[in-house]
Amino acid sequence: MALATGGSGAVAEGVPSTITAESCTTCHGPGGIGSGAIPRLAGEPAADLSAALTGFRDGTRESTIMSRLTGPLTDEDIAGIADYFSSLGAPAQ
Numbered sequence: 001m002a003l004a005t006g007g008s009g010a011v012a013e014g015v016p017s018t019i020t021a022e023s024c025t026t027c028h029g030p031g032g033i034g035s036g037a038i039p040r041l042a043g044e045p046a047a048d049l050s051a052a053l054t055g056f057r058d059g060t061r062e063s064t065i066m067s068r069l070t071g072p073l074t075d076e077d078i079a080g081i082a083d084y085f086s087s088l089g090a091p092a093q
């Protein structure tokens with residue numbers, strides 16, 4: 001299930017091959033800076049991101065969209081994604 005949409009989005013290092021950063025940034029804004037009602041990921045603590053993703057995957061946190069996306073992820077996948085978005089700078093606001 002490759003979610004890559006092509007274009008300029010590079011596959012982030014440490015992010016599993018089935019998931020590209022671009023598949024997240026379609027909704028979460030370029031570089032994960034957030035978009036409208038969709039929360040920012042960039043610069044958030046990795047622990048918070050992985051807790052949110054684990055919650056979506058395990059059903060302890062509800063979100064139709066995010067639960068579907070995180071369903072196939074392993075703990076390792078989640079840690080890689082969390083580290084990646086955490087490592088991106090938060091936008092100046």
Ligand code: HEC
Nearest residue numbers: 019023024026027038039049052053062063065066069081
């Ligand atoms: C189809 C749109 C969409 C895509 C694609 C998407 N998300 Fe989300 N994401 C959302 C929405 C909407 C929410 C808010 C859900 C809620 O809190 O109920 C959310 C919430 C989150 C949260 C919780 C943030 C917080 O501060 O509460 C995290 C973490 C997250 N997404 C990570 C990701 C990652 C990583 C990817 C790529 C694997 C991704 N999302 C792809 C729509 C999307």
